[in-house]
Amino acid sequence: MPDDIKLDKELKVVGHRNVRPDGMDKVTGRAKYGADLILPGMLYGRVLRSPHAHAKIKSIDTSAAEALPGVKAVVTGKDFPDQPKSKPPYGPMIQDAWDATRNIIAREKVFYDGHCVAAVAATSDSIAKQALKLIKVDYQILPHVIDPIEAMQPDAPILHEDQFTLGVEGATKPSNVFRIMKAAKGDVDKGFAEADLIIERDFKTKAVHQGYIEPHACVGNASEDGNVEVWTSTQGHFVSRNQLANLLGLPVGKIRLTSSEIGGGFGGKIPMYGEPLAVRLSQKANRPVKIVMTRDETFRSTGPTSGSHVWMKIGVKNDGRIVAADAKLYYEAGAFKGAGIAAAIGCMFSEYDLENIRIEGYDIVSNRPKVAAYRAPGVPMAAFAVEGVINQIAKKLKIDPVDIRLKNAAKQGTVNVSGIKYGPIGFIELLEKVKAHPHYNTKLEKNQGRGFAAGYWMHAGGMSCASVNIQDDGTVTLIEGNPDIGGSRASMAAMAAEELGIPFEKVRPIIADTSSLGFTFLTAGSRTTYATGMAVVEATRHAIKICCERAAAVWGVTPEQVKWEDGHAKPASANVGDFAPLSLSELAKKAPMMGGPIAGHSEINATGQGPAIGGHLVDVEVDPETGFVKLLRFTVFQDVGRAISPDYVEGQLQGGAIQGLGWALNEEYIYNDKGQLVNAGFLDYRMPVASDVPMIGTVLIEEPNPNHPYGVRGVGETPIVPPQAAVANAVENAIGIQMSELPMSPPKILRAIAADRLKAAE
Amino acid sequence: MSRHHISTTINGDSAEFLCDTDESLLDCIRNELHMTGTKEGCGTGDCGACSVLLDGRLVCSCLVLGVEAAGKKIDTIEGMAQGDKLHPLQRNFLEHAALQCGICTPGFLIAARALLEKNPNPTETEVRFWLAGNLCRCTGYDKIVRAVMATAAELRG
Amino acid sequence: MGEARRFTGDVAELEIEAGNVMQLFRKLGERFPELAPVLEDGFAVAIDGEMFEDSLLQPIKPDAEVILVPKIAGG
Numbered sequence: 001m002p003d004d005i006k007l008d009k010e011l012k013v014v015g016h017r018n019v020r021p022d023g024m025d026k027v028t029g030r031a032k033y034g035a036d037l038i039l040p041g042m043l044y045g046r047v048l049r050s051p052h053a054h055a056k057i058k059s060i061d062t063s064a065a066e067a068l069p070g071v072k073a074v075v076t077g078k079d080f081p082d083q084p085k086s087k088p089p090y091g092p093m094i095q096d097a098w099d100a101t102r103n104i105i106a107r108e109k110v111f112y113d114g115h116c117v118a119a120v121a122a123t124s125d126s127i128a129k130q131a132l133k134l135i136k137v138d139y140q141i142l143p144h145v146i147d148p149i150e151a152m153q154p155d156a157p158i159l160h161e162d163q164f165t166l167g168v169e170g171a172t173k174p175s176n177v178f179r180i181m182k183a184a185k186g187d188v189d190k191g192f193a194e195a196d197l198i199i200e201r202d203f204k205t206k207a208v209h210q211g212y213i214e215p216h217a218c219v220g221n222a223s224e225d226g227n228v229e230v231w232t233s234t235q236g237h238f239v240s241r242n243q244l245a246n247l248l249g250l251p252v253g254k255i256r257l258t259s260s261e262i263g264g265g266f267g268g269k270i271p272m273y274g275e276p277l278a279v280r281l282s283q284k285a286n287r288p289v290k291i292v293m294t295r296d297e298t299f300r301s302t303g304p305t306s307g308s309h310v311w312m313k314i315g316v317k318n319d320g321r322i323v324a325a326d327a328k329l330y331y332e333a334g335a336f337k338g339a340g341i342a343a344a345i346g347c348m349f350s351e352y353d354l355e356n357i358r359i360e361g362y363d364i365v366s367n368r369p370k371v372a373a374y375r376a377p378g379v380p381m382a383a384f385a386v387e388g389v390i391n392q393i394a395k396k397l398k399i400d401p402v403d404i405r406l407k408n409a410a411k412q413g414t415v416n417v418s419g420i421k422y423g424p425i426g427f428i429e430l431l432e433k434v435k436a437h438p439h440y441n442t443k444l445e446k447n448q449g450r451g452f453a454a455g456y457w458m459h460a461g462g463m464s465c466a467s468v469n470i471q472d473d474g475t476v477t478l479i480e481g482n483p484d485i486g487g488s489r490a491s492m493a494a495m496a497a498e499e500l501g502i503p504f505e506k507v508r509p510i511i512a513d514t515s516s517l518g519f520t521f522l523t524a525g526s527r528t529t530y531a532t533g534m535a536v537v538e539a540t541r542h543a544i545k546i547c548c549e550r551a552a553a554v555w556g557v558t559p560e561q562v563k564w565e566d567g568h569a570k571p572a573s574a575n576v577g578d579f580a581p582l583s584l585s586e587l588a589k590k591a592p593m594m595g596g597p598i599a600g601h602s603e604i605n606a607t608g609q610g611p612a613i614g615g616h617l618v619d620v621e622v623d624p625e626t627g628f629v630k631l632l633r634f635t636v637f638q639d640v641g642r643a644i645s646p647d648y649v650e651g652q653l654q655g656g657a658i659q660g661l662g663w664a665l666n667e668e669y670i671y672n673d674k675g676q677l678v679n680a681g682f683l684d685y686r687m688p689v690a691s692d693v694p695m696i697g698t699v700l701i702e703e704p705n706p707n708h709p710y711g712v713r714g715v716g717e718t719p720i721v722p723p724q725a726a727v728a729n730a731v732e733n734a735i736g737i738q739m740s741e742l743p744m745s746p747p748k749i750l751r752a753i754a755a756d757r758l759k760a761a762e
Numbered sequence: 763m764s765r766h767h768i769s770t771t772i773n774g775d776s777a778e779f780l781c782d783t784d785e786s787l788l789d790c791i792r793n794e795l796h797m798t799g800t801k802e803g804c805g806t807g808d809c810g811a812c813s814v815l816l817d818g819r820l821v822c823s824c825l826v827l828g829v830e831a832a833g834k835k836i837d838t839i840e841g842m843a844q845g846d847k848l849h850p851l852q853r854n855f856l857e858h859a860a861l862q863c864g865i866c867t868p869g870f871l872i873a874a875r876a877l878l879e880k881n882p883n884p885t886e887t888e889v890r891f892w893l894a895g896n897l898c899r900c901t902g903y904d905k906i907v908r909a910v911m912a913t914a915a916e917l918r919g
Numbered sequence: 920m921g922e923a924r925r926f927t928g929d930v931a932e933l934e935i936e937a938g939n940v941m942q943l944f945r946k947l948g949e950r951f952p953e954l955a956p957v958l959e960d961g962f963a964v965a966i967d968g969e970m971f972e973d974s975l976l977q978p979i980k981p982d983a984e985v986i987l988v989p990k991i992a993g994g
Contacts, residue, residue, distance in 0.1 A: 019856050026864030027852040029799020029839035033865055036798035087960045125789075126782060167925055181922055181989065211899045213803040213811055214865040263801070263865025264899050295804040342991045419986030421968020458991070461972065486862040486900060607971050647859030647905075654902035655862065682808035682897060690903040691887075691894040 013498040014710055017647050020490035021509055022261070031261045034217030034233030035292045042219065043072055043121040045274070045281055045291035046128035048135050049301060050110035050117055053144035053367040053675025054157060057106060057117065057137060064134035065120055070127035073284035074135070075277060076118045077107040081249045090178075090338040090363075095271065095370070099336035101247055103370050104276050110139070111159060111335030112367050113676040114300025116273075121281040121289045144367040144675040148332045149309050151176040151366040159335065159365045178337035181361040183345045185417045191324025191356035195315025199392055203385040205724070205742040206668035207307040207332060210374045211659070211687050214263020215298045220278030221288040228255045228282075232275050235265045235483055236522030240272050241514045247276050258513040259483040266659070267373025268303040270524055299680035304669060305374035306331040306339045308381035314389045320397055320404040322390075325349055329361040329382055334370040339363045340378020343458075347721070348382035350416040351427055351456040351613045352408040357417045367675050373524060375656060376457045376717035380663065380724055384742065387453035387725030392738070401452045401729075402440070406431050410613070420458070420611075426639030426703030427454070427613045433699055439617050439635045448621045448632065449734030455721025456613050459714040460525030461606035465518035466535040468496060468543045470598040474585025476500065478509040480536060481520025482528045486655075486716065487648035491529045492536045494644055495710060499540040501567035502584060518603050526714030529644055530705075531606035537709045542600030547587050550594050555579045608707030612714060614638035616657060616722040620730040624753055627746030629665055629731055635697035641705040641713030649715050654696040656719025662688045663720075664727035668743050770831045772797070773841025781828035787821075788812045790828035791838060799839040799868050803897065810896030813869040814838050820876040822895075839868035842875070851875055851913045858909035862900035870896050874910045882918055886911060923962065923987045926954035940964055941975040943985060962987045 025031040062074045083097035090096055095103070105116045118135050122128040143157040150156055156176055164171040167180035192198060218232035228250060234240050237257035245252040262269060274291035281289040293302070308331050315324040327348065331339035341361030349357055371377075394404040409427045410416070434440055434452065444450060467479040478496050482488060489509040497504045520532065548562040551569030555562070561576040562569050568581035591598050619632040636653040643649040666686045670679045679685045704711025728739045731749070737756045741748065765780040772795065779794035786805075791797050791814070800823060803809035807822040814823045815837035816830075842849045851871050854860070861867045870893065877884060877892045884892070889910050890903070898906060924931055928951070935950075937943035943964070948955030963972035965986040971977045972990060979985060 017859070020859070022864075023856040023861070026861055026867050027848065027855050027871060028843055029797075029868045031864055032798065033801065035792075035802065038793075038796055038798070087957060125793075126784075182924075183922065212863070212865075213809055213897055213899055214801070214863070215803070261865075262863060263803075264863040266899070292802075295806065295809075342989045346988070346991055415968060418970075418988045419965040419968065419984075420970050420988075421965075458970075463973075487859070605973055607974055607977075608969070648862065651859060651862050651901055651905060654904045655900045656902075658902035659899065681806055682804050683806065687897060687899065688902075689894040689897065690907060691890040693890075693903055695886075695907070696902050696904045 011498060013494045013504050014644050015642065015646065018490055018494055018504045018645065020487050021493055022484060022489055033214055033263050034260045037219050037231045037260065039219060039221065039288040042288040042290055043123060043285055044125040044128045045119055045121045045278055045289045046132055047116050047277065047291065047297065048118040048132045049297065050106065050115040051113060051676065052110055052139055052141055053113050054142040055110050055139040056142060057109060058140055059138045060118060061136040062118060065131040068127065068131050068134060070123040071120055071131045072123065072287060073121045073281045074118060075280045075284065077105045079280050080105060080247065080276065082107070083247070095336065095338060097246060099370070100243065103336055104247065104273065112369050114297065114369060116301065119277040119281060121285050145176070146366050146368055146671055146675060148307065148330045148364040148366060151364050152362070159367065176365045178333065178363045178365060181341050181345060181363065182359070183417050184358045186356035188324045188326050188356045188358040192315045195323050196318040197393065197396060198313065198315040199389050200313040201389055201740060203310040203312065203388060203740050205308045205381045205384060207304045207368060208663050208667040208669070209299055209304040209685065210266040210268035210372070212264025212266060212268060215293040215295055216269065216273050216302060217292040218274045218278050219288055219290045220275060220282040222279055222283040224286065226254050228279055230255065230257045230275055230279060231260055232257060233260045233262045233269060235262065235269045235485070235524050237483065238481060238514050238519045239522055240275060243272060244275055244279065248279060256513055256515040259511060262483050262485050265485050266375050267377055267524060270522055271372050273302055295682065296680045299685060300677050301369055303372045303374065304369065305377060306333065306371050306381065308332070310382060310385040312385040312389050314393065316393050316397070318397060320394070320399045320407045322352065322354055322408050324356040325354055326358045327382065327385065329359065330364060331362065331378065331381070332368060332371065333363050333365050334368045335365060336370045337363055337365060339371055343376070344378035344382040346418045346458055347376070347379045347456045348386050350458070350611065351410050351454050353410045353414040354408065359417065375659065375720040379455065379457060379721050380660065383453070383455045383721045384724040384728065387722065388728060388740065391729045402431050402435050405454055423610060423706055424703050425611065425613065426701040429703065430613060430615050430637050430639055430701045433701060434615055434617060434637055437635060437699065439633055439697065444619065447624060447734055448619060449730045449732065451618045451726045451729030451733060452615065453722040453725035453729060454613060454615045455718055456611055457526065457717040457721060458611045459530065459609040460527035461531050461609045462521035462527055463605050464520045464532040464535040465603045466532065466539040466601065467517065468539045468600040470543055470584065470588045472588050472591060474506070474583065474588045476502070476507045478507050478536065479512045479517055480509065480532050481512050481517045482523045482532045484511060485523055486652060487645055488523065488528045490648065491533060491644040495533055495536050496540045499537055499544065500584060501565060526716040527609065530609050530708055530712045530714045533644070533710070533712055534606050534708060535602040535604050538602035538604065539600040542602060543598055546598050546600065547584065550587055551582045554582065610641060610705030610707065610713045612639055612641065612718045614718040614722055616726040618723070618726040618730045620727065620734055622731060622734040622749065624735065627749035627753070629744065629749065631661060631693055633694060635699065636719060637699040637701065638715065638718055639701040639703050639713065640715045641708065642702050642711035643700055644710060644712060646700065649700060650698045652716045653698045653719045656716065657696055657723050658688050658693055660720045660723025661693065661727060664724045664742055664744060666743050666745055766829050768828060768832045770834055770836060772836045773838060779828070783829065785828045786824050787826040787828050787831050788823040790831070791823060797838060797840055801865055801868060803865065810873060811866050811869040813872040813896065815872065815876060820873055839872060842871060849875065850916055851910070854909040854913045858905050858912060860901065860905040860909035866896060866898045870898065870906055878914055878917060882914060884914060922989045923954060926957065927951045937979055939975070939979055940971065940977045943979060944975070961990060963990050964988065
């Protein structure tokens with residue numbers, strides 16, 4: 001529950017705790033997710049995956065599988081047209097087409113344990129599974145490499161013989177480093193020369209999975225006339241449609257994707273995995289094909305985020321003012337280029353007002369699944385290092401950890417490393433709230449520690465469309481194009497209802513399929529409530545404009561003489577005349593006789609998104625005998641711009657914090673010496689459960705983004721940036737030992753304590 | 763391979779289905795009876811998304827074979843509301859915003875109902891440990907625990 | 920220009936006359952042919968501190984400061 005929230009008294013719907021329109025279906029089991037579509041004649045698809053981390057495919061023999069009764073189609077890489085290399089940008093959510101087609105189904109080589117090599121469709125799931133066993137793949141096993149630093153060594157196995165490092169002049173040898181990205185501001189060397197204290201340190205984090213509870217699932221249905229229907233659990237069906245057209249060589253207009261309800265994504269449901277396979281199988285079999293991943297497949301073949309090594313050096317004056325910051329980021333991209341280095345560079349120091357910054361980011365391929373975006377992709381690993389060093393500096397200089405951040409806090413007018421100049425931004429207010437909060441001022445007992453860390457995410461804008469149809473009884477259908485993962489339909493409906501001046505319940509929000517609305521970019525980057533929300537407001541205002549024009553015609557005045565207020569067209573002033581207000585339902589009822597249906601629409605490319613800064617305050621207790629870390633108290637502070645649906649804003653803050661806690665304490669990808677993932681299940685990949693955590697306090701700071709009609713900034717990404725460093729700092733303060741590696745699992749903490757005791761004894 | 767003919771009771775109605783020997787109760791409920799409210803998150807009994815009651819006992823339906831349901835009584839999420847009247851847990855999940863993506867919600871509701879039938883006055887710790895077999899990746903559990911506690915208080919009157 | 924310096928022979932700053940982003944990209948591309956093919960897809964711009972992505976028609980005022988920023992997106 002929020003400790004503090006400002007509700008604007010003038011707003012009747014926005015900012016209130018409305019029950020989400022899709023909630024009823026979700027508590028009754030009626031909501032249809034990716035695996036829940038069952039079509040007549042539907043076949044079951046299954047995927048054969050590589051058991052090897054790196055191998056050449058010498059041959060694939062599918063004849064025995066094809067001969068098995070009940071098998072209707074088999075596909076391999078040869079069933080897909082090859083793709084040319086495409087242009088940048090590359091990242092966790094944008095893939096080169098050459099890479100993308102190879103990640104979906106291997107061609108010349110397999111690049112990781114779990115890489116898809118073939119897929120079958122059969123009349124039952126058990127026949128499909130039997131068929132997989134009959135496919136013979138002749139592999140030539142190659143040496144593999146997983147760790148990014150090892151992958152950079154001159155003798156490391158090379159994944160792509162034609163990859164030469166971008167950003168290195170005259171590179172003549174192929175390399176696993178796809179690119180070295182640099183950014184700088186000011187004069188770092190001069191800054192260090194002026195510093196009173198310089199701290200330099202290395203940090204390591206492991207690859208972690210997004211961990212959505214719904215595995216990837218889709219149904220592909222191709223008909224003989226070339227039309228293709230796809231039902232899928234995705235964060236962006238418009239983006240997937242365009243990629244699917246490209247990967248299969250089909251016209252975009254022939255393909256219709258419908259986004260199912262989505263059982264969590266966190267960035268991991270941006271890339272496609274099963275969809276092209278299901279469609280290709282369906283084209284061969286002329287029947288619908290469903291492909292549902294197992295949890296094992298989800299871990300081995302999708303996600304995760306990068307494992308990382310980060311080198312960090314920060315120089316400060318004795319008063320805590322940072323005068324120079326220098327960093328090198330080494331991120332695993334997985335089998336294909338595109339680690340989150342660009343986002344890390346753009347965000348890692350951006351909650352601070354720093355003059356001198358230098359960052360180098362290495363995008364490194366290795367034999368793991370291609371990384372997918374994971375909530376503020378790339379930033380948490382860098383923030384873990386930045387915030388870790390700042391906490392260490394605060395301790396050395398005996399400055400309060402919040403005060404040192406106040407000393408360096410970004411404010412309106414600050415220019416970050418990317419050249420972005422901030423408008424109003426609530427970081428100072430946030431830090432002051434932290435200091436004044438009871439959580440910050442309670443006493444701790446033995447073996448307990450408190451940690452604080454901050455984090456920044458820049459947010460995304462981009463293309464969005466919306467339509468608003470006023471029905472003849474005055475109810476409203478709102479059509480938008482973003483899959484709703486965390487309650488966005490509630491926010492869209494709230495903004496439309498607020499504009500129209502009607503009750504929330506009168507607006508029914510619908511997510512259109514790709515043939516029913518213009519292109520709408522991903523539900524990602526915390527862009528949905530910002531960008532699509534803007535389109536919704538614009539579309540609603542368009543409908544209101546039509547209502548006002550109709551009222552003007554009825555009254556014989558100009559449209560400018562009509563205003564819209566509380567769900568009614570009213571004379572803009574007493575001078576206009578004494579006309580009784582016309583309600584939305586009255587205007588809607590007469591619409592057929594007054595020019596036709598009333599509808600508004602909007603097609604935009606949103607810019608002007610405002611960043612969001614968060615701060616996490618964490619208390620832990622460490623058991624020195626077992627190394628177990630118990631979370632005692634967690635309070636999340638964030639500048640949210642404005643909370644359209646406060647319930648779901650708090651939910652984003654709480655959920656992000658606990659994902660970050662899992663990242664900090666337990667979660668990691670563990671490989672054996674053959675490069676095979678050995679903990680591909682929820683039992684061994686231990687995510688936080690209800691009994692691991694207490695209630696999570698939230699403090700919403702509302703410094704509205706002036707570029708959005710309701711001040712929205714976006715909230716979902718920022719809450720996963722600070723928790724790793726906040727937890728690490730709390731553990732450090734509890735045991736008095738510096739922690740630089742995640743996860744801080746019990747064995748690692750015990751080792752750290754033992755090493756410390758040994759050192760003390762010497 | 764001949765399939766087994768199973769007669770069972772689901773949400774109070776008699777039901778019959780055919781299943782393979784190795785087919786899980788979860789797959790039978792979803793693929794044979796087409797009741798897709800019960801979800802699969804892992805298939806290994808770790809996430810609780812497939813929670814159902816089997817003769818009143820809370821089980822992961824992915825760990826039960828379809829053939830084991832013969833002659834037994836199954837309760838799933840589809841039977842939780844009575845007509846258009848939601849179970850208080852369902853209503854409180856909505857009012858407390860105890861779901862985001864909603865995929866884990868049926869499992870949490872079934873598990874929470876089993877708890878409250880056993881223990882009408884659970885402490886927060888008891889709620890958290892009872893629900894430790896249900897994974898949620900979106901909410902951080904805060905609002906789920908609150909919704910369950912609020913329902914318990916409401917049902918006690 | 921940061922990341923774009925790879926394509927500009929290390930030129931970091933320059934003055935260009937352009938009324939909008941498209942004109943700016945065209946002139947930059949003429950001056951630095953290696954930069955031309957990557958500009959539209961690879962870069963966003965910060966105009967006087969405000970970020971614009973995929974906004975070729977965004978006007979640029981005289982004496983504005985424009986920074987090329989590699990495109991980024993989230994999860």
